[in-house]
Amino acid sequence: MYQGYWSLFLVVIASHCIGSVKGLFLFGQPEFSYKRSNCKPIPASLLLCRGIEYPNMRLPNLLGHETIQEVLEQAGAWIPLVQKQCHPDTRKFLCSLFAPVCIDDLDETIQPCHSLCEQVKDSCAPVMSAFGFPWPDMLDCSRFPQGHDL
Incomplete structure (x- = not known):
C-alpha cells in the first residue's frame, strides 16, 4: 500500500518539475534559447x-x-x-x-x-x-x- 503512495508521490513531483521547465525560456520562447546557444x-x-x-x-x-x-x-x-x-x-x-x-x-x-x-x-x-x-x-x-x- 505504501508503495502505491510512493509511486503517486514521485509522479506528482516529476510532473511539477516538468511543468517548471517552461519557465526556463524567457517570455515562453524556446527559440530565444536556441539563439543564445550560439554564444x-x-x-x-x-x-x-x-x-x-x-x-x-x-x-x-x-x-x-x-x-x-x-x-x-x-x-x-x-x-x-x-x-x-x-x-x-x-x-x-x-x-x-x-x-x-x-x-x-x-x-x-x-x-x-x-x-x-x-x-x-x-x-x-x-x-x-x-x-x-x-x-x-x-x-x-x-x-x-x-x-x-x-
Missing part, C-alpha cells in the same frame, strides 16, 4: 584571442567557421602576424572575425568597422607581402560596415 566561451587554447576584453564568442563566426575546432585550426596561422606588431589593433581586428563578441541579448553578430580593417590592412599587408602572402580576400574591408567603432 560559446572563448577557449583558453585560442591563443590568438587570449586575454581579449570579452568572454564569449559567436558561432558561426564572420569567417564561416561553425565549430571551435575550425576556429582553432585557422586562427593559429595568424599569430605570427600579431607578433610582428604591424598595427596595435591587429589582434582585436582578427579576433572580431575569428571570435566575434557574443552578447546574450543581441541576435546579430558584431562586425569590425571598415576603418579598422583599412588601418590594419595598410599596416600589415606590406608585412605579409614581404613574406610572400597577399592580403586575403576573406579580409576584404569593403564587406565591413562604415564607421569608426568596433
Whole structure:
C-alpha cells in the first residue's frame, strides 16, 4: 500500500518539475534559447584571442567557421602576424572575425568597422607581402560596415 503512495508521490513531483521547465525560456520562447546557444566561451587554447576584453564568442563566426575546432585550426596561422606588431589593433581586428563578441541579448553578430580593417590592412599587408602572402580576400574591408567603432 505504501508503495502505491510512493509511486503517486514521485509522479506528482516529476510532473511539477516538468511543468517548471517552461519557465526556463524567457517570455515562453524556446527559440530565444536556441539563439543564445550560439554564444560559446572563448577557449583558453585560442591563443590568438587570449586575454581579449570579452568572454564569449559567436558561432558561426564572420569567417564561416561553425565549430571551435575550425576556429582553432585557422586562427593559429595568424599569430605570427600579431607578433610582428604591424598595427596595435591587429589582434582585436582578427579576433572580431575569428571570435566575434557574443552578447546574450543581441541576435546579430558584431562586425569590425571598415576603418579598422583599412588601418590594419595598410599596416600589415606590406608585412605579409614581404613574406610572400597577399592580403586575403576573406579580409576584404569593403564587406565591413562604415564607421569608426568596433
